[in-house]
Amino acid sequence: MTFQSVFRWFGRRGQSTVHQVDQDGQKEFTFRAVALGLIIGCLLCFTNLYFGLQTGWISMMSLQSALIGYLMSKFLPTPITAQENIVLQTTAVATGTMPLAAGFVGILPALGLLEEDRDGTPPVHLSWIASVGWSCAVAFFGVFLSPPIRKQVIIEEQLAFPSGTATAQLISVLHELPPPDTTLRQRRGYTELDTEETLNDELSPVEPTELERLHEAAKPEPEGWSSLTWSFLASGIMTLGAYFFPVIFSVPLFGNYLAKQWLWTFTPSLSYIGQGIIMGFPTTLSMNLGMLVGWGILSPISKHAGWAPGPVGDMTSGARGWILWTSLAIMCSDSLVSLGPVISEIVYKKLLRRSISLEDEEDKEDKEVEPDDRLVPMKWVIWGLSGSVVFGTILVWMVFGNEGIKPWATLVGFVMGGLLSVLGVRALGETDLNPVSGLGKISQLLFAWIQPGNVVANIIAGGVAEAGAQQAGDLMQDLKTGHLIRASPRAQFYGQLIGSFLSIIVTTTAYTLYNRAYQIPGPSFPAPTAYVWLGLARLLRDGDLPEKSNVFMLAFGLFFGLVSAIKTYASQRQRWYAKWIPSGVAFAIGFLNTPSFSIARLIGGVVEYIYYRQVGKENGGIRLIIIASGFVLGEGVVSVISLILRTFGVGVASCWGCAHGMCGGCPS
Template sequence: MISLLHQRQDPTLIDHTATTKRSGSDTLRSRRNPRDEERQPLIQQRQQQTLEQRYTSPAISAEAPEQEQRSFEYSWSLKLHGLIASFTVSSLYTLSSYFVPAVNAIPIFNWMSLGFVDLNAWQWYFTPSFSYIGQGIIMGLPTTLSMLLGCVIGWGILSPVAYYAGWAPGPIDDWKTGSKGWILWISLGVMIAESCVSLIVVLVRSIVKTVRRKQEERLYAVASNSNEPVQEETIEHVLEEEVIEVDAPVSQQVSRKVATIGLIASTILCVVMVRAVFGPEAMPVGMTIISIVIAMFLSVLGVRALGETDLNPVSGIGKLSQCITATLMPGAIVANLIAGGIAEAGAQQAGDLMQDLKTGHLLGASPKAQFYGQMIGSFASVFIATGAYLLYRTVYCIPGPEFPVPTAQVWLDMSRLVNGHPLPPHVSEFVFAFAVLFAVFVLIKELCPDHQKQGWVRFIPQGIAFAIGMYNPPNFTLARVIGGLIVHFWNKFCDVPEYKHKQNHHGLRAWIEPYRAVGGKVFIVVVASGFVLGEGTFAIVNMTMRAFNVPHF
């Protein structure tokens, strides 16, 4: 998106790695001399040199650069048109939803049942949100289908079962006595099982990699220093090609001194603010420091999980912190919530920062410049985010119909559970069964060979997505499934050989062919971004109109 908005080449097409071959005269791990790094050109300059070499290659004619530039500008123009069009459509829908609120809750399932079953009372209605569709496009079909499975099992099967069996006799949408609160425990069990097992797998793999690297270094040291012949198969794994990620020069990296000072300062600030907001009785200083230390270790696991799976299990990380805190300070529900919040916030911010730095690396940005940008943005967000929340709270009832905040109930229920509160009737059996089932699913997906992951293993549902589909109402999931189907069929459309599209081009196919041929698979992600941006921007407009009591239907 950044390269599109700034009319730059796609950074993902540039190779950011260097391949080296380790031999008897090299060290086991290729590492640069810091003094050499300081003399290296900036990443952006190296990328420009790569492009210049491509343009000046003898195998390419003199007209190639001009033709490639025209092709790039045409591709950029099509993507920008797609972004503007999707932003406009999403904005118009969001604006119309203020004047006609009924479009946010279309009872299509009541229409399908011809009114014989009031499925709307069971939360089954459709919200045609373009932002939801865009998020589904970005998530992809496997994730959205896992959400749909959780939605169907939770809201279509377990919710009616719990209600008619008398396990949840209250109103459907009641968190305490209704089936909405009952199935919430099952989703919580799935989230904890998935997160814990995934984090354990990541931790074990990290330990194994570290031990293996130490063993390789010892083997290589023996092979290099010993005059006795060493069997080739003993050290063949240390003579393979190694792909090294080209890092930024030392002058552009954030120093350890700055990182250490920032860590100490932010820890002190966290302790002071927690004490000022909640008081010394709710959270002692020692428990706050312990919560920060726990958050540091859990954040490392969260970053590793996010980097390897594109999923940051912050919900499970927060629950782990709650469990640890409950053993250290039993009976303190408020302190338990604070500790879990510190751990989840730390893991969330660590994961976001990692993704930002990776994006900057692909774009050739300086990590130090990004660090200062993060500091400026964090300071500004203290006022912007707080002001936005106060504005939302003034206009809307939180929690309320528009913003039920289901995650808050998850946190509260978990805090009550670890501090001795009982579970609802007969839900523990389902929690245990689903937790074990998805723990086994994680182990199967993580431990199976790579060649099987494109086979039957890819049909195993994702636990976190399944749980999200269960504790959110169906309208949260259905539009996202539509987005997942859109990106799936668009990718299949892009994979079809071009010659098949050249036959009988007319109508919709003739109009969409240039976007497929030029924009490719990335074009649909650009459209999805426009959907999300449009609704997010005009949601503020709707909120402002509501604050000024602009009339609507």
């Protein structure tokens, strides 16, 4: 069966298997939409797991999923409709983001770092079936939490959700629909966000006057498919070449001494460049500023002052472990301060509800535009939330036992997850940033008080709370897209459930294979966020910090708290310079990862900035997104081939050029 015949088969199945149609009678929840969404989602799942274990950074890729799904549908007898594309990208996102939602890039590696002498418990390494149980425990809570949150933040408050809005506008262009109405009703307490000031500048919604020109840039589908294919192949070939000749991805750019002693290498990965394009220049600039401060200033200071006497790359006694604490302070400070406006808005509404004008009182009537048969029934939500909490608590107890975490503590973790999800979703809706790292830390702080001394319980409970906030936020962007395109929320809900279910198996299997073939955390997959989770849990238990690190934590925490407040203020008032104020989370990521991960992303950010300045988004913006997506997917997918080769004992072909000892697969 040929590639094209497979897609034609999907097309016939999609035409004959219709579970739900939109209000105009168009097919919506179809086999082909879900099948394509699962295919793309599985690719994203491998990609996000691969890069999450390397850098701690993953991407929803909702816009890219919609774009790739549209291109793939050109092989079908009948292209997918806009509503099918919504279901497709919703399913893909639910499938692709499980590595972060279920903690495979942070929680599980952190449990593997436990030390019996220090933590009172040996390292926890879950089997495949235990990992499936853990994933099932946290995979569906955020999905069932989404419908009631959607009602409040999308229908009632009409928050911006800039990335979801951008995806809706892209889909309207691809499917030649009128531009969606993105007018936000002004409410007291906040002003409408200028979505061009968001984190990912290239995802900004376009003006209606640009839609025709943008469509012409996206119109030649064969060229778009060709761009995706060639960028995918280029990245995949380079990745496979780097497996056999590791020096390709570990270039001693500043000489062998800095590479070996101070970890200054360069990874010319096309996928990293693609990620930089997707992140945008302001974000990659913040990341590289953090890299310069962390690895160029604080790392040498801590080493030469004797505060971090071990090898620079050692996470316990070396400079890398020392600057980790400053990174943690920055992330917590930035995330917590960014929640300020959200919390104040909630308090404002509760305390001053009586002062709402008559016009706002009239606005309180139900603004839902979808009929009941296209919405998720509330009884489903109630049963789903109850079942996911009860069965999730039982599964966590079965996996970790009483010594790991008490059932009542897991239950509290789910409650915390629900409360923190509301804060995270509101922050995401207004700023396009979901501060899940800070929300997880809030949960860890609580459990340090209610179950003191138990490092395992602290990490697990934090992971339970973070999973709900992460998943609800990601899915809310998709629901915003569906709302603007008038897709069925119930059809999206089905896609979310199916994608989450499949991703449990895919993510668990992929992580198990990676764990067998590589040391995690280790040279190839350092899993930096695992050290953040474990480090905070230990700090909350015994209060021990590396020498002098508390001074730098306080100074950087206060400074970036102020920076975050200024950035939030400027964003709310639509100031042009808001996006150029450093992002604290991106700055901290520059500390967590070695320079090799940041430099290539800066190249991508610079390419994105120059390209849009010279060409303009309306004359080729979609093609740049296609190429960047191909770069990212190419390495993520071909990494599976590398994993298989390593599993069967196929080693590198040559260690030439690896004298600096920083090449994965080569002896030091």
